[in-house]
Amino acid sequence: MEFGALIKFYRTQRGMTQTELAKGICSVPHLSKIENNSKEANEATVSLLLKRLEISLEEMEEKEETIQLLLKQLSEQINYYLKDKVDEVYQELQDMEHIIPFSKFIYTYELTKYRYLLFKGLRAEAELQRDLLFKQKKNFSQHEEYLFLYANAVLLIVKGQYKAADEILDALYNDPSNETAKAEFFYFRAFVKSALEQSGHAIHFGKLALQMYMNEHNFFRILHSLILLGINYTYANIYEEAEECFGHLIRNADILKQEKLLPQIYHNMGYLKNKKKNTKEALHYYEKSLALNPQKDTHYLVTLYSIAEIKYALQDKSKAKEYFQIVFSLAKDLNNKKYRLLAEFYLLHIVAAEKAFKYLESKVIPYLEATNEHHNDLNRFYKMISDFYSQQGRYLESVNYLNKIHEEETQ
Incomplete structure (x- = not known):
């Protein structure tokens, strides 16, 4: 406990001068x-000063122990993905926020708060919080600096900046002074590698x-890891x-009542069945995904687009058009440029192939190349x-795009 700062805080709060507080003590x-x-100061002097301020030394030390315990509990609840309980512990820490700056856990608290905000999806x-911590980083211990960099990588993941996140995680992983052998660290490494389409990694x-989460009996995170593995x-x-x-x-997921995960799981099972050329089963799982996802969000949009593509491949142009029109409208509402462009390409292709391929070449492909994901x-x-x-006899242009495929595969 930083008793000097604590004494000054309570003396000022109580409107006492230094002379009034020190009289007869020091x-x-x-x-x-x-x-x-x-x-x-020796313990006796500190005890007398705190007593005059009507503060118990034992109580202050107990509060510091409570802060330490709550920080540990908050980290564990984030690790175990206990969304319903994490807010209760965070509120308890908030109630002690006037004490925390005088404890030895000031930076640990601020770093845990950063992690909590990321866990809650409160990006702004x-x-x-990142900017506040950046100003203090010169005061961090080596472990606190590691926690700060790790949280920065998670923020980059939230922002979709996967390459930058991968660089930070890679540097942390290769630094022997860091303790990276934790399940969450490996989960985020896997998540980033998946986003960068590096399936082997x-x-x-x-x-x-997954193995570490299984050893911890961390059931929610086991499910998340299995989704990631299934996708890759x-x-x-x-x-x-x-x-x-x-x-x-x-x-x-059904046993654990994780209904929010099921639409995503069904979608990915549908994608797998489609890759295996089993379109009937693919449509079955995609439709189950849509039925369980009442929100018209990005997950819903991607599943809707997947169904539209299958309908198109099956030459069901009427149904394909209907689905692509819904995709186009929803993509505009969600400000999702990728699926707006893709839906527009297919809608054009249904009525005018040549016009559609000009659009593909001038709009869709440049966008996909620019995003690089x-x-x-x-x-x-x-x-x-x-x-x-090739069908038009324009073989140079045809070979040019075949070369692009080769370049993509050899990168």
Whole structure:
């Protein structure tokens, strides 16, 4: 406990002068040095000063222990994804916020608060907290600096800046002085690698996270890790393992009443079935996903688009048009440029193929290339436009796009 700062705080709060507080206990210059932490006072002097301020030394020490315990509880509840309980502990810490600046946990508290804001999805507040902590980072211990950098990586993930997040996590992972062997660290490494379409790395780190979560009996995070692994097994064409992951998820998400996860799980099972050329089952799972997702959010939009693509591939142009029109409208409402462009391409293609491919070449492909996060989509559209040019006898243009596919695959 920083007793000097604490004494000064309560003396000022009570409207006492240094002379009034020090009288009969110590000299005023001695008190001034104590308050400015330039001189350590013995316990007896501190006890007398606190007593005059009507503050119990034992109570202050107990509060510091309580702060330490609450910080540990908050971190554990975030680790175990206990959304219903995390706010209660955070509020208890908030109620002690007037004491925390005088404890030895001031930076730990502020860093845990940063993590809490990220966990709650309060991005603007988290960015303000990051800026506040950045000004204090010269005072951090080595462990506190690690926690700050790690939280910054999580913020970058929230913002969709996966490459920058990956660079931070990679640096932390390769620094032997850091303690990175924790399930959440490996989970976020896997998440970032998945977002960067590095399925092999995502599977490696995802399996490490899953094993650690299983050892901790961390059921919610086990589900999250299985989703991540299932997605990346699918991308890597390891279908048997992917199907096992999603089958396990469907059974257990239902048992644990994680209805919010089920639409995402059903969507990914649908994607897997579609990759296996089983369009009937793919549509079944996509439709189950839509039925369980009442919110017209991005997840709903992606599933709707997936159904539209299947309808288009099945030559059901009427239904495909209907779905793509809904996708286009919802994408505009959600300000989602990618799916607005893709829906418009298919709507054009239904009525005028040549016009559609001009749109694909001038609008869709440049957007996907610029975002640099949609390699699977890019390769598919490169192949489509290459085939179109080949059919027209424009072989140079066709080969140009085939070369782009080769470049993507060798990166």
